[in-house]
Structures are given as C-alpha cells and as structure tokens.
Amino acid sequence: MEQKFQGKERVLDLIFEVGGIFIMSIGIHCFLVPANIAPGGISGVAILIQYLWGLPIGMMTFVINVPIFVLSWRYLGRKYTLQSFGAVLLSTVILDYIVTPWLPMYTGERLIGSLFGGVFMGTGLGLVFLRGFSTGGTDAISFLLQLKFPHLPIGRALMMVDGLVLAISVFVFHNIEAGLFGVVALFAQTKVIDSIVYGSEHGQMFLIVSDKNMEIKDKILVDVDRGATILKAVGAYTMEERAVLLCAARKSQFGQIKRIVREVDPNAFFIVSEVSQILGEGFKPVSNDM
Structure with a gap:
C-alpha cells in the first residue's frame, strides 16, 4: 500500500x-x-x-x-x-x-x-x-x-x-x-x-481575552457555526490566570465574529491575524492538501 x-x-x-x-x-x-x-x-x-x-x-x-x-x-x-x-x-x-x-x-x-x-x-x-x-x-x-x-x-x-x-x-x-x-x-x-x-483556504485567526469568553464561545458556535479552543494563560501584569479563546474562520466571517465580541463584551481584548491556510475539520481536509 x-x-x-x-x-x-x-x-x-x-x-x-x-x-x-x-x-x-x-x-x-x-x-x-x-x-x-x-x-x-x-x-x-x-x-x-x-x-x-x-x-x-x-x-x-x-x-x-x-x-x-x-x-x-x-x-x-x-x-x-x-x-x-x-x-x-x-x-x-x-x-x-x-x-x-x-x-x-x-x-x-x-x-x-x-x-x-x-x-x-x-x-x-x-x-x-x-x-x-x-x-x-x-x-x-x-x-x-x-x-x-x-x-x-x-x-x-x-x-x-x-x-x-x-x-x-x-x-x-x-x-x-x-x-x-x-x-x-x-x-x-x-x-x-x-x-x-x-488555495481558497486563506483565513483569519482570532485570539479573544474576556471575562465572558464562555458566552462568546457559545454564540460563535451557534451563530457562525465555527469551533473554538480555550487556552489557559496568565496575565503578565496581574499574574492572574485567564482563559484565551482561539478561533479560526474564513475572512467572510470576520464581521460576524467581531460583532459577537462587541455585543457580548465591549471591553474584550481582541487580536485578529491573517493565516495563509487552514486545514482540518470545517475547512479543507488535510488528506486533500497537495
């Protein structure tokens, strides 16, 4: 084989x-x-x-x-x-x-x-x-x-x-x-x-730090139909443990996610970065990548 x-x-x-x-x-x-x-x-x-x-x-x-x-x-x-x-x-x-x-x-x-x-x-x-x-x-x-x-x-x-x-x-x-x-x-x-x-798999990666990350996560899952990962982090200034929400999505979904974050927590810390390719569930399968 x-x-x-x-x-x-x-x-x-x-x-x-x-x-x-x-x-x-x-x-x-x-x-x-x-x-x-x-x-x-x-x-x-x-x-x-x-x-x-x-x-x-x-x-x-x-x-x-x-x-x-x-x-x-x-x-x-x-x-x-x-x-x-x-x-x-x-x-x-x-x-x-x-x-x-x-x-x-x-x-x-x-x-x-x-x-x-x-x-x-x-x-x-x-x-x-x-x-x-x-x-x-x-x-x-x-x-x-x-x-x-x-x-x-x-x-x-x-x-x-x-x-x-x-x-x-x-x-x-x-x-x-x-x-x-x-x-x-x-x-x-x-x-x-x-x-x-x-390919057409250009996308964006979102890092969201908020006291309402669970609520933001739920709305992203339901409204945008995108998954998310919760990362554990420690604030350098306060040394307090915080949850960081990691989410990958297509560029066309940027507006939806931004609106969700703004509505749920206007004080959230929100980082958006370009990614050249996203592979895996919900995107292009890894097995189909040349």
Missing part, C-alpha cells in the same frame, strides 16, 4: 512539474517576449539577453543558473541543487524546443500581454511550488543571500533581485513602460502563485 502511494505521488510530481513548466513557458514566449517585458528573476534576465543578442531564452536561463548551481551545491545541499537542476533543464527543453517553435506570439496590447504573461507564469510556478519543487534562479539566490545576511528576509531578498531586473529592463528596452508593465506582470504572477499554493 505504501509503495502504491509513493508511486502515485511520483506520478503527480511529474505531472505538476512538467505541466507547470509548460504553462510558465507559454507565459514567457507567447506574452512577455513580444511585449518586451522582463518581470524580474533569471527568466527576466534571459529575456533581456534574447532581446539584445537573439540567444535562446531557455538556454540562457540554464547558463545563468550554472554558477548558482555551484554555490547551491556547496551551501544549500545536494538534494536541493539536483532538483533545481532538473527543473531548469526541463524548462530549457520545453521553452526552446517545444513552445517557441510551435506556439504563436500575442502581439496586441502590452497591458494584456503583461497580465496574461503574469497569470501564466504564476500558474506554472504555483503548480511547481505546490509539490514542493523549486526552479532555482532567484529562489536559490535569496537563500544564499540569507546565509550571508541572516537578518535579511527572503521576501525582501527576492524583491531586491526582481527590482534590479525591472530597473535594468527600462534601459535595455529604452522604455519606462517596460518596467511598469513588468511590475504589473510580477504582481499578477505573485497573486496567482499565492492563490494556487494556499
């Missing part, structure tokens, strides 16, 4: 990786390249090189990644490097030998090109990330930067790399709109990646 499950997982891995890279390649070739848009990352650098010297984008992506692979092997480990190497090699083959020769380019409005390019890129990358894979490139660069500068957040490191590529694209294409449309494509790409990786 376990071998059968592992075999199914490997097949899914292959389908998601090949399918994701194919969709990503469509975004690059069909929409971004004809619109002269380089939306950050190593693929953006490869688009700039293709514009300047006519060299294949897939091959240039692979060549640029070679020194990154060397550093990755040394600092990030063999497994991560081999997986990234396979993904980049597959991307090179699909982009240069399947998508580019056979699929047409969209030559209409640049705004549409940037949006669809970002959506296709985001969809492809999202499918790859969903199975826990990496495409190397800026992912590896951000991890390497964090090793050198431990206090630098990965998100900020990625933003720095993408911002540099976007700035260079303005000078290469001799057009400030290239950078602006690049931002549009990058924004669309990021949003689509988040929606695929985290």
